[in-house]
Amino acid sequence: MEDMEPLKACRICKNTSLIKYLDLGKTPLANAIVKKDDIDKEEKTFPLEVMYCPQCHLSQLSVIVNPKIMFSNYPYRSSISKTFIEHCKEIAEIFKKSFDFKENNLVIDIASNDGCMLQQFKEMNFKVLGIDPATNLADIANNNGIETINKFWSIPIAQDILNTKGHAKIITATNVFAHVNDLNEFVEGVKTVLDKDGIFMIEAPHALQMIKHTEFDTIYHEHLSYLLINPLKHLFTEHEMRIFRVDETPIHGGTIRVFVCHNNAEHTKEASVDKIIEQEKNETLYNIEGYNEFSKRVEKTKKDLLELLDEIKKEGKKVAAYGASAKGNTLLNYFNIKSDNIEFIADDTPEKQNHFAPGSHIPILESSAIERENPDYLMLLAWNFAKELIRKTSDFEEKGGKYIVPVPEVKVVTSKDYE
Ligand SMILES: [Zn+2]
Structure with missing residues (x-):
């Protein structure tokens, strides 16, 4: 990929008739801090426009900036923030309390940053494995004893893990799903390595909160998609998976935790799923x-x-x-x-x-x-x-x-x- 490519169709349902509803102009990457010596150099800028898919209701940016530019050396280190460590602990505890997992089950964290989340699972005696494209962060994690593969998540990586470590009972992806261009490949990779009764959990900002509370400043190039439950349901259906529970948390102005399993897994669908779909509908989010x-x-x-x-x-x-x-x-x-x-x-x-x-x-x-x-x-x-x-x-x-x-x-x- 060059520095940037245009979005040709909806990344979930492939619809090509997308409607633009917000144009924030051409801006540099929001994390590209400028050093003193570079202050006179011209900065790379990219269009920042949001499109709506009337078919599956996903909001998405009109361009995809090359992820290598955005994520190969990511400045944001999770473990620096106490609040974030607490947040990781909370997630690990949900899995311990709500589901019947055993010690030594494999947990994979996709975009594992410096290993903050996996550290919590490790302390609960799970086997852990991280994947992160940022070399600086993967190094920190490996040095701290959290085995981390320094790559982007993909089907071949999932296949490799399956061959060497077996199925994962838990796969978490916090603060990454909205960053991914090829969601179909991402989910197919998860499906490949997820155990038959395993759980895949996504944590991402809920576009309902963004729209309702005018949080337009969460729109930047790293965030390719602005997620609702309805388009996610569409996505997982395509991969013979299903959403069985959704939790809401106030983090970052409104975040959802989406729990997903294989179609034929034993997890019972909870009322939270349809409740949130109803809320999305009531906020006129299935209409331009x-x-x-x-x-x-x-x-x-x-x-x-x-x-x-x-x-x-x-x-x-x-x-x-x-x-x-x-x-x-x-x-x-x-x-x-x-x-x-x-x-x-x-x-x-x-x-x-x-x-x-x-x-x-x-x-x-x-x-x-x-x-x-x-x-x-x-x-x-x-x-x-x-x-x-x-x-x-x-x-x-x-x-x-x-x-x-x-x-x-x-x-x-x-x-x-x-x-
Ligand atoms: Zn769509």
Whole structure:
């Protein structure tokens, strides 16, 4: 593949009549932090447009950026975040409590990052195996005793595992399904190596929450698809598999855990599956209308935020932001916000500090810069952690600082709003 290729048909049902409903312009990759030495170089940009498939209701980007560019050296390391370790523990415990698995059963984690999830399963005496395309992360995992294959998931890899280690009882894929272009190959690989009563669990953002709460900033090039249960049902049916349970969690503004098994496995279908399909239908997500309304709300957010920033600037006040995440960069680039509006972005990831945000080129500084630079407003780009960030920056608020939360609608807030 070149750097990028256009989407020719729906990645689930192959329909070629897709409808565009959101155009966020041409932007650089949301994780492509710019180093000081590269600041004058031209950045690679790619169109960021979302298409709706009226046949299976999957939302998907109009282009596929070469995954080697996006994932071969992934900057995001799971185990750095305490919250994420807790999250991994929670998932491992679901499997231990809800299902009848035995010690030494094989667990495969696809896109296993630094082995954070498998570590939890290992502590419960499961056999574990990771797959991750990022060399830096696979190395960390292997060095920590979590066997990890440094490749993209595929049917041949699944076949190899089957031949050498046998069937897997559990296969997890958290935060990866929405990144995959060829979902049919991905699922066929899972089917190949999954035990007859095994469980495949996907965890991914639920597009219902994204649309309902105008979370357009979760749209970036890594996220090729915006998942609903209905298109997933369509996908698994094609592979003689079925969804038997769906859990909802509030992570990242609304996430679903989808539990899948072979058609003839013994797992009983739970009421949660049809309940969520009903919710999706009620939110008009099986009709382009629901998506057009979403786009209108995104436009309103843009207008409101730019007006607010202009007003603040006219008063001679200063704004900084918190969270140089992919989400934040999507928002800044789509709204064309630059360093004349936002002086810097505070971020706690050392690898990002003293570099620049992609596209906007706003400097990224360590969070102590908030005290030093003394801005009047902090815009919480990582709005999903608003409460946590406000608590962490109580000194800023005590000196009279205020917070701007851009999503789901633009608001100026204080800690009192989160009590
Ligand atoms: Zn489709």
